[in-house]
Amino acid sequence: MRLLLVEDEIDIQHFLKTSLEEAGYQVDAAIDGQSAQRLAADHLYDILVVDLGLPDQDGIGLILRLRQMGVKAPVLILSARRSVDDRVRGLEQGGDDYLTKPFALAELLARLRNLLKRNSPAGSEATRLRVLDLELDLLRREASRGGELLQLTPQEFVLLEYLCRNAGRVVTRSMILDKVWGMRIQPDTNVVDVHIYRLRGKVDGKGQQPLIRTLRGVGYVLKDR
């Protein structure tokens, strides 16, 4: 996957480049709109990460110009601004995504994956999910581990389904709140942890290998190996 990163703050550009490369992307970094346009003219990118506040031009202007140049790759817009510009909302409707700084790396990666998935031809939606000995029947809304049915509430099933779909990848509390409860909030209490704790009590029984891992300060991951 070839990714064009347009970010003028050297510090941020540096850690983003490193982290994205670690995540398996082949990253070209541009420090301003001019060089981004040059790079986009020379190479074909699968996805773009563009900061809104560029020194030489407005990030949105750059995206629109790249679109005019024929760049069809989806764009993840990064912004440190408070208000979401109407034009950003327009781009969101056009299939691009928007992320406010500061963000958790896991969330950036998840959004990139989503953008790429959206742009790739959709395969037939699976009706069963399988992670190690954990199995989810998405139609009957039932989960079982090692062949044994788990007694989950509907909410717990949705939470487990989200973890399974991201098995092996870190999900943050904000991502869980957004995707499972549909809320972009930042509680300063441990509400999500209590849900995970309860779910873990049902999924990881005695004597079984624990599947749901907590990464302190980052989030959770469902082990897939």
Place this chain on the structure above:
Amino acid sequence: MSSKTADPPLRSAAWRISLWATLAYACGTMMAFAGLHNFVARDLQRRNDAWLSGEAGTLADVAERTPKDALYGRVVSEVAELAEKEVPDRLLSGPTPDDAVFFLQTGAGGAMKLWVGAGNGRANWQAIQSAVITPGSPTDIDVKGFAIPYRVAAAATNDGSRIYLGLSERDQLRVLRHLRQRFLFLWLLLVLLGFGIVFATTRRMLSHVRKITQAASRIGHSDLTARVPTTNRNDEVSHLAHTLNHMLERIENAMHQLHTITDALAHDLRSPLTAIRGKLEMSLSTAHGGQAESIVSALEEVDRLTDFLNKSLDVAEAKADALRLIRSPVDLDEVLRIMINLYEPSLAEKNIRIALDSRGPLKIEADEGLIHRMLANLFDNELKHLPPGHSVRWKLESAGRSALLTLEDDGPGFDPEIAARLFERRVKGNASNGHGLGMAFVDAVARAHGGSATACNRQPAGARIVIALPVSAFPFAPSASR
């Protein structure tokens, strides 16, 4: 918007203005007519009196000169009959008995000598006798058997006899009655016409004001770049519109300035926070043991700082009524249920019960993200400060054009020291380790939506917070019932 701009004429101030204007107009014209009527009545009276006095004098003259022979009665009678034909305001048509005029002559002894008129004249003579009629000043007398009084003039002759000439006031009254009827008809027509014109004009005028109000209400709540409609006329309404637009211009500039400052502040703080967070996350992936612990706690601090920054700027903007909202339909009932679902396990861990009292979906026009964050603040508060074993109750109800969210608990309530200043920034209980922005943020979000937040302690124990949020984005649209 079409249903909102529909303007029920019954609620317009145009009614009041037109009613008062019409009332004044009607009273004025009525008074003018009363004066005119009075004048006409007096003029008629004067004309009648002049005729009566003149004719009585003529008849007295004739009676004097005519020799007192057998023909005397006939001559005087004929002259009297001729005089009757010249009655003013006479209704010529109609077979009414000719009782409009009577002529009566008395002898020197006071006995009735000659009578010309309808009937035998006895009743008239009795009436004349009971009234004192001096020559030269005609007087009204009521004759038995006649509803309408007679105006009677007297004249004395040299031979001591008296001539009385009476004229029924019937014709005079008829003329006046016709005048009144015609006036009343015209008056009604004029009053209705006047009402119509005043109503149409005021309504047209007020429709401009209404448009300005609608535009201004819309502008105040969402879009500061819009302007109220102006007209080319150089009248008060147009001045109002221009003044409002001028004011909006200045407000927009001030808001823009504020937004620029908060945006710049956000940008300048968030960029380093992004870099710090990224670096911390990167070092966390390679750290071990105690090192990881400190990185994790640093990450948590960065997140708290970010949250604090966001809330501070939101509260600052909301205090200046400058919080930018992205409104969409939000079902408060659904949001509360999801929130309760999210917080219930944590509350249960602390042995706190939670209940919702709601009558089903209640949709309002609001910024969903802000509503979520506001409610999360209130839930967090309960979770952090309510001692174990207590209970929390949410109540959702609709009150007029507002949705009321009531949060009650049976805990210790607010510290009386801070209860009055609960919604201010930096106000927090001694036991709280928050940054004292939570309740200020709740208030800010409610205000930004045109609503309010109030807090009080319950009797005998507990706290109550009531948040009122308008159902529609434009609570002051003229069609809204207020």
